[in-house]
Amino acid sequence: MLPDDESKSVVGRAPLVSVVIPSYNHAKYIRKAVDSILQQGFADFELLISDDMSTDNSWDVISGINDSRIRSFKQEKNLGPVGNLVFLIEQARGKYIALLNSDDTWYPTKLDKQVAILEAQPELGACFTWADLVDEQGRETTGPEAIWNDVFRQPNRSQGEWLRHFFFKGNCICHPSMLVRKEVYLELGFYNPGLKQLPDFDMWIRLVKNFPIHVIQENLVGHLRDGNNTSVVSPENSARNLTELVEIFGSFFENLSDEVFVEGFGNDFRLKGVPATPARLKCEKLFLLLDSAFAHASGRAAAISSCIKNFSDPEFERVLRDEYMFNVFEFYRLTGQSGLGHYLMVAHNSQSMAISSSQTGSRVPAMGCRIARYLKGLARRLLRALRLR
Known part of the structure; x- marks a missing residue:
């Protein structure tokens, strides 16, 4: 990693806010992004920019911007989008961390309004805003991308209500709208670099648990949607989304207080009006994952894995059998009819039938067609539900 000209480094007391921009191949956008930060009404910030070995002239643009609040870094090896972001957070000196993607913009009052809220309410872990989804000219998106226009315009919710929304609907928080206390990252950990599609979704789940x-409720970010974002529809991204969601759902209820869990999901419990014992809460989490997660296939796969581990607890097995009328033999049937193994077999059989029909010149059997339609429909529902960048 090479820092830019030392004369640009901020010295002296730590600023209140550290703004971070992970940069990669956005030479045509990044100057506009930086200017939207430098033109904020709130001025007590440092701006950290890290270019992750861009192959365009991004670094030339970055190094040509002169402002004493900027610290810029040129990486000598590619860190990836998550690694580059974590690097910047580690360098940050501010009490608060704000992110701007190198192709997005802020509106002039964003930081001022967010800092005022976090300073007045120390119990909050983070503050977000609504966002405009815009094209390259800064106009509200139209066409296929217009379905996302209202995604980030969300009401305020309790911690339990946020978790319930994430569980049933997916992500709805605009990443570049964030202002997060740095102590939150120090307590909960940084973004997981193993996640490419959903690192922010995983972070928000961990955040609102605690x-x-x-x-x-004001549009203070211009969020570019040009069809080239991380969530662009492709078979590879769809498969990665499903894989990452298995891991996210697998830990969705971990390290969650019983109070927040009951407050958020109590109305969805199978057994109501009974004491919330540890074994019963484990069972409720199992059935939520089996039946209700917005990405059904990923939720079921996570539920099966969790249930296998929990079956070693005799009290869990007893409560599941005697109170929820679900015994180990029903679970065996479930593992043969859903979960990772089931979907692998479906995909394998569908592919085999397609190959056989192409070799014989016959039409694909009706079952193969239904399977193919099901998998395509699943991918479409997932992409609609994720509502992510």
Whole structure:
């Protein structure tokens, strides 16, 4: 990693806010992004920019911007989008961390309004805003991308209500709208670099398990949607989304207090009006994952894995059998009819039938067609539900 000209480094007392921009191949956008930060009404910030070995002239643009609040870094090896972001957070000196993608913009009052809220409400872990989804000219998106226009315009919710929304609907928080206390990252950990599609979704789940958040119900971010974002529809991204969701759902209820879990999901429990014992809460989490996660296939795969581990607890097995009328033999049937193994077999059989029909010149059997339609429909529902960048 090479820092830019030392004369640009911020010295002296730590700023209140550290703004971070991970940069990669956005030479035509990054100057506009930086200018939207430098033109903020709030001025007590440092701006950290890390270029992750861009192959365009991004670094030339970055190094040509002169402002004493900027610290810029040129990476000598590619860190990846998550690694580059984590690097910047580690360098940050501010009490608060704000992110701007190198192709997005902020509106002039964003930081001022967010800092005021976090300073006045120390119990909050983070503050977010609504966002405009815009094209390259800064106009509200139209066409296929217009379905995302209202995704980030969310009400405020309790911690339990946020978790329930994430579980049933997916992500709805605009990443570049964030202002997060740095102590939150130090306590909960950084973004997981093993996640390419959903690192922010995983972070927000961990965040609201532990801290309340606030959303300013005003569009203060211009979020570019040009069809080239991380969530662009492709077979590879769809498969990666499903894989990452298995891991996210697998830990969705971990390290979650019983109080927040009951507050968020109590109305969805199978057994109501009974004491919330540890074994019963384990069972409720199992059935939520089996039946209700917005990406059904990933939720079921996570549920099966969790249930296998929990079956070693005799009390869990007893409560599941005697109170929820679900015994180990029903679980065996479930593992043969859903979960990772089932979907692998479906995909394998569908492919085999397609190959056989192409070799014989016959039409694909009706079952193969239904399987193919099901998998395509599943991918479409997933992409609609994720509502992510």
